Amino acid sequence: MKAHDWFIEHRLDFVARALDPGDEDLFRDHMARCEECAAAVASAATDLRWLPMAAAPVTPRPGFSRRVMDEVVGPRKTVWSRWSWPLAAAAGIAAVLLGGLTFRQATQLAALRAERDSIVSVHRTELAAARDTLSLLQNAERVLTASIDMDGRRGGMLIFADETTHRWKVVVHGIPRAKDGMRYTFWFITGDGMVRGAVVECDETRPGVVMLDMPPGATLIRGGALTEEPMDGDPQVPRGKELAHLEL
Amino acid sequence: MVTREVVTPEGRGPGQGPRLLSAEGEYSYRSRLVARDERALAELVDLASPWLLGLVQGMLNDPDESEDVVVETFRVAWDRIQTVDSASRGLLPWLLEIARNRAIDRLRARRRRGRLGERLVALGSAGMATPPHVPDEAGRPGWHVHREVHQALTELPPEQRAAVQLAYFEGRTHSEIAERLEIPLGTVKTRLRLGLGRLRERLAALKDWVT
Numbered sequence: 354m355k356a357h358d359w360f361i362e363h364r365l366d367f368v369a370r371a372l373d374p375g376d377e378d379l380f381r382d383h384m385a386r387c388e389e390c391a392a393a394v395a396s397a398a399t400d401l402r403w404l405p406m407a408a409a410p411v412t413p414r415p416g417f418s419r420r421v422m423d424e425v426v427g428p429r430k431t432v433w434s435r436w437s438w439p440l441a442a443a444a445g446i447a448a449v450l451l452g453g454l455t456f457r458q459a460t461q462l463a464a465l466r467a468e469r470d471s472i473v474s475v476h477r478t479e480l481a482a483a484r485d486t487l488s489l490l491q492n493a494e495r496v497l498t499a500s501i502d503m504d505g506r507r508g509g510m511l512i513f514a515d516e517t518t519h520r521w522k523v524v525v526h527g528i529p530r531a532k533d534g535m536r537y538t539f540w541f542i543t544g545d546g547m548v549r550g551a552v553v554e555c556d557e558t559r560p561g562v563v564m565l566d567m568p569p570g571a572t573l574i575r576g577g578a579l580t581e582e583p584m585d586g587d588p589q590v591p592r593g594k595e596l597a598h599l600e601l
Numbered sequence: 602m603v604t605r606e607v608v609t610p611e612g613r614g615p616g617q618g619p620r621l622l623s624a625e626g627e628y629s630y631r632s633r634l635v636a637r638d639e640r641a642l643a644e645l646v647d648l649a650s651p652w653l654l655g656l657v658q659g660m661l662n663d664p665d666e667s668e669d670v671v672v673e674t675f676r677v678a679w680d681r682i683q684t685v686d687s688a689s690r691g692l693l694p695w696l697l698e699i700a701r702n703r704a705i706d707r708l709r710a711r712r713r714r715g716r717l718g719e720r721l722v723a724l725g726s727a728g729m730a731t732p733p734h735v736p737d738e739a740g741r742p743g744w745h746v747h748r749e750v751h752q753a754l755t756e757l758p759p760e761q762r763a764a765v766q767l768a769y770f771e772g773r774t775h776s777e778i779a780e781r782l783e784i785p786l787g788t789v790k791t792r793l794r795l796g797l798g799r800l801r802e803r804l805a806a807l808k809d810w811v812t
Contacts, residue, residue: 418646
């Protein structure tokens with residue numbers, strides 16, 4: 354018996370896998386080199402290929418097909434799960450953007466409210482001042498006026514004196530802005546001399562308006578005067594040029 | 602030939618159930634699997650799982666482990682369909698071969714670990730018998746093949762059938778069969794060779810049935 358006869362004799366055994374492990378390895382090695390045996394084994398395997406069908410079928414347990422698909426090709430993604438990450442990401446981005454937008458809008462809204470409140474406050478102040486001025490103008494028992502000529506321009510000073518509230522409204526208009534280092538100052542003329550009232554800021558286009566209470570301690574108010582004073586120091590008596598002088 | 606009496610030239614025996622896979626069906630499945638068509642795999646799983654589970658469960662006698670083997674079989678098939686010439690034996694026989702080899706590997710691993718226990722003792726007497734034949738599922742695809750193969754197996758002499766059963770369906774080697782049946786090794790080889798030879802003659806005609 355030749356060595357090859359052993360392989361010929363055991364071809365079907367190899368197909369059935371009845372060879373002992375060592376012999377099976379030996380046969381497999383031989384087939385890799387022997388085309389004849391390889392072809393014969395393939396032919397026998399083909400002829401016997403339906404032999405496993407001798408076993409009766411077994412109905413798979415519920416969910417088995419799904420398990421196979423999940424383990425072989427991976428869990429099937431539902432429409433939701435397939436898009437869940439992109440949707441979640443989009444929702445997250447939208448939330449961040451919306452949050453940012455909301456925060457920005459809230460910030461802007463707060464700024465606008467603050468600006469509105471400021472404007473309202475200013476307007477209220479101005480309105481109150483206007484009402485006060487109107488009230489003073491309506492109730493003024495005396496109105497004094499004086500002309501001021503400066504640099505070829507003619508302006509003037511008006512004093513509305515409210516004897517009831519003891520307040521004066523002084524309006525300076527039509528004169529240029531005070532020179533550099535100088536400022537316009539209104540003085541009360543009293544029985545005790547000149548008493549400083551207030552600094553008046555104005556120029557050709559914008560009249561200066563000040564509302565003044567009577568100077569405390571003054572016994573007799575006789576009138577008012579406007580001077581141009583140096584800005585340095587805080588003079589208690591007028592030292593500069595007198596521009597207007599009004600007596601009650 | 603006996604098979605000619607059962608199988609018509611059109612490929613279906615009189616009064617038999619539907620064929621397992623036509624040649625066109627084989628080609629279609631293979632092409633779709635190569636193209637990674639998951640639906641084709643799902644259809645194949647539905648079609649082949651009962652037969653694969655039947656084979657493997659009969660060998661392992663363990664439903665859970667049998668399912669693992671069948672899952673593994675489909676995984677191997679899915680991975681190798683592009684590189685392996687499964688057309689030479691047909692798609693389903695290829696799957697059956699994979700499943701059977703995997704089951705045998707597991708059986709031998711069990712034996713090596715000496716964890717056969719009562720399970721294989723229980724299998725001992727059953728191993729001598731023909732695989733159980735379920736009453737009738739003529740509507741199931743492949744039922745006709747099962748009936749033909751089962752019939753061929755039952756027609757073998759009992760001693761040859763036992764040798765085939767122990768070797769082919771239980772993965773036992775010559776030596777193990779000899780020990781189990783308490784007969785000489787040469788006798789085992791002879792019985793097995795005769796039995797497989799007869800089956801080969803009997804079943805060879807079936808290869809033209811689906812391809």
